[in-house]
Amino acid sequence: MNSISKIVDEAVAAFSTLPGIGKKSALRMVLHLAQQDKKKLEDLYSAVKNISDRLIRCKQCHAYSDSEICAICSDPVRNKQTICVIESIRDLFAIEELKQFRGVYHVLGGLISPIDGMGPENLTIHSLFKRIEMQPITELILAIRPTIEGDTTSYYITRHLNNPSIKISMLARGVSFGSELEYADELTLSRSLLNRTPYIISE
Amino acid sequence: MNSISKIVDEAVAAFSTLPGIGKKSALRMVLHLAQQDKKKLEDLYSAVKNISDRLIRCKQCHAYSDSEICAICSDPVRNKQTICVIESIRDLFAIEELKQFRGVYHVLGGLISPIDGMGPENLTIHSLFKRIEMQPITELILAIRPTIEGDTTSYYITRHLNNPSIKISMLARGVSFGSELEYADELTLSRSLLNRTPYIISE
Numbered sequence: 001m002n003s004i005s006k007i008v009d010e011a012v013a014a015f016s017t018l019p020g021i022g023k024k025s026a027l028r029m030v031l032h033l034a035q036q037d038k039k040k041l042e043d044l045y046s047a048v049k050n051i052s053d054r055l056i057r058c059k060q061c062h063a064y065s066d067s068e069i070c071a072i073c074s075d076p077v078r079n080k081q082t083i084c085v086i087e088s089i090r091d092l093f094a095i096e097e098l099k100q101f102r103g104v105y106h107v108l109g110g111l112i113s114p115i116d117g118m119g120p121e122n123l124t125i126h127s128l129f130k131r132i133e134m135q136p137i138t139e140l141i142l143a144i145r146p147t148i149e150g151d152t153t154s155y156y157i158t159r160h161l162n163n164p165s166i167k168i169s170m171l172a173r174g175v176s177f178g179s180e181l182e183y184a185d186e187l188t189l190s191r192s193l194l195n196r197t198p199y200i201i202s203e
Numbered sequence: 204m205n206s207i208s209k210i211v212d213e214a215v216a217a218f219s220t221l222p223g224i225g226k227k228s229a230l231r232m233v234l235h236l237a238q239q240d241k242k243k244l245e246d247l248y249s250a251v252k253n254i255s256d257r258l259i260r261c262k263q264c265h266a267y268s269d270s271e272i273c274a275i276c277s278d279p280v281r282n283k284q285t286i287c288v289i290e291s292i293r294d295l296f297a298i299e300e301l302k303q304f305r306g307v308y309h310v311l312g313g314l315i316s317p318i319d320g321m322g323p324e325n326l327t328i329h330s331l332f333k334r335i336e337m338q339p340i341t342e343l344i345l346a347i348r349p350t351i352e353g354d355t356t357s358y359y360i361t362r363h364l365n366n367p368s369i370k371i372s373m374l375a376r377g378v379s380f381g382s383e384l385e386y387a388d389e390l391t392l393s394r395s396l397l398n399r400t401p402y403i404i405s406e
Contacts, residue, residue, distance in 0.1 A: 008254075065208055
């Protein structure tokens with residue numbers, strides 16, 4: 001293809017590095033942007049510049065934050081005694097979306113995975129233990145995905161937590177809502193049967 | 204949803220204005236960017252800044268350009284006597300992708316559409332006529348979409364072009380490759396039948 005503009009080419013290259021964006025979508029974005037007024041373009045590049053220059057990690061929970069302590073950790077309404085331990089900040093957004101959880105978070109930044117060279121020292125697990133030493137915590141919710149790495153991480157945290165007064169819970173596991181039993185994997189189905197719960201009639 | 208970071212929120216808002224990007228994809232992009240190194244973020248915001256500050260229109264064909272005359276118009280290899288008239292720069296990229304056309308372009312910037320208040324004076328039609336007066340043009344390819352607005356625009360250009368020596372052509376119309384006849388619209392099918400072409404055995 002004859003390059004018509006280096007500026008367009010470079011912009012397409014930059015936008016195609018975004019997740020889920022191929023060359024065609026990137027070109028579509030760039031041509032769209034080229035038609036926008038300066039104000040909109042300014043919003044976009046100052047957004048990117050702010051991510052680069054001003055976005056930091058919360059010292060307490062390690063989520064993205066505009067200040068040393070994030071908006072959730074410093075919110076007086078949130079229950080600081082319940083910590084929801086999650087793998088990544090994406091999980092935080094997914095849980096916040098539910099508008100249900102009123103505690104605080106701790107972002108591990110990954111899961112223990114010896115194959116990938118990820119040990120507890122690469123995660124924020126020790127910062128979690130320190131946090132528990134410093135503050136009165138009553139419950140730790142391990143909202144970690146049900147995989148080998150997830151289970152290893154949950155196990156590690158549980159084993160190394162020297163505080164029997166803290167209640168440790170994990171997300172319920174079983175068949176998903178709306179799923180068809182015949183397509184559920186064996187492990188999920190067999191565990192759902194083993195861990196069956198009493199039937200409750202909701203009125 | 205509890206806002207965790209104003210920077211993240213603003214970035215999500217800016218990215219959701221991109222075509223085809225909803226709030227979820229925008230958040231995914233922002234969280235992805237937050238994990239990138241400064242160099243990548245710099246590439247992205249200088250790309251946006253360049254679109255805003257440095258990208259201009261070619262004085263001749265009105266495509267996006269880094270300089271007064273675009274790379275295609277100033278390419279010595281391209282045939283300046285054949286002008287392909289198109290509605291938008293997107294069409295230019297679609298045709299360039301074919302690596303087949305070796306002439307130059309003229310971007311109209313829209314189509315004549317009285318309902319939308321778009322007249323010939325809102326487009327670059329007069330600049331096209333001036334271009335034809337100044338340079339020896341042999342063919343004008345009207346690569347304009349087959350709609351009422353497109354046909355009106357093609358008709359206007361053809362009627363107002365005071366130069367009988369210029370050959371005017373348009374894109375072939377008919378059933379698309381791979382399409383099923385029973386699903387083709389009536390107008391397309393009926394015209395394909397009327398304008399049938401001789402069957403040629405390619406060996």
